Amino acid sequence: MSPFRWSAAALAATLAAFAVAQTSPATPAPVTATPATPVQAAPPTYAQVGALLEARCTSCHRPGGIAPFALTTYEQVAPRAQQIAAVTAARIMPPWPPGPRTPKLKYARTLSDADLKLLADWAAAGAPDTPPATQPESRP
Structure with missing residues (x-):
């Protein structure tokens, strides 16, 4: 038989006293790391959108082009x-009449899902311009 016999009440009182001692005001609270806030990517600017439009749209959407307005x-x-x-x-x-069975064409005028997201994100952000130091050159 063990020399230390604990009654349930004595054990509970000892554990409660130990818990109180561990969290007393004199004992500093453990430092917990705050969860890192996700860094929000800056919205796209006209530099990115302008480059996409230049590559995919301005062959028609240019002054004197077949589209009804320039971009x-x-x-x-x-x-x-x-x-x-x-x-x-x-x-x-962009208007692209070939259907899904058309073989892949070298100069297809399509937009990828990433291109569509870029345009949607830019519009949702209020169509921010590009800071002057990084403005893309537009062609006439």
Whole structure:
């Protein structure tokens, strides 16, 4: 038989006293790391959107082009940001008549899902311009 016999009440009282001693005001509380807040990516700017438009849209959307309006400058594009996001998400633009069975074409005028997200994110952010030091050159 053990020389230390604890009654349930004595054991509970000892554990409670130990718990109180561990969290008393004199004892500093343990430091817990705060969860890292996710870093939000900056919204896309016209530099990225302008490069995409230059590659995929301005062959038609340029002054004197077959499209009804130009998309070669920020001033021309920004007021149409929501419209651009909507018609590209609906796959109305760029107009591309070949169907899904058409073999892959070298100069296909399509937008990837990443391109569509870029346009949608830019429009949702309020069509931010590019800081002046990084403005892309627009062609006439």
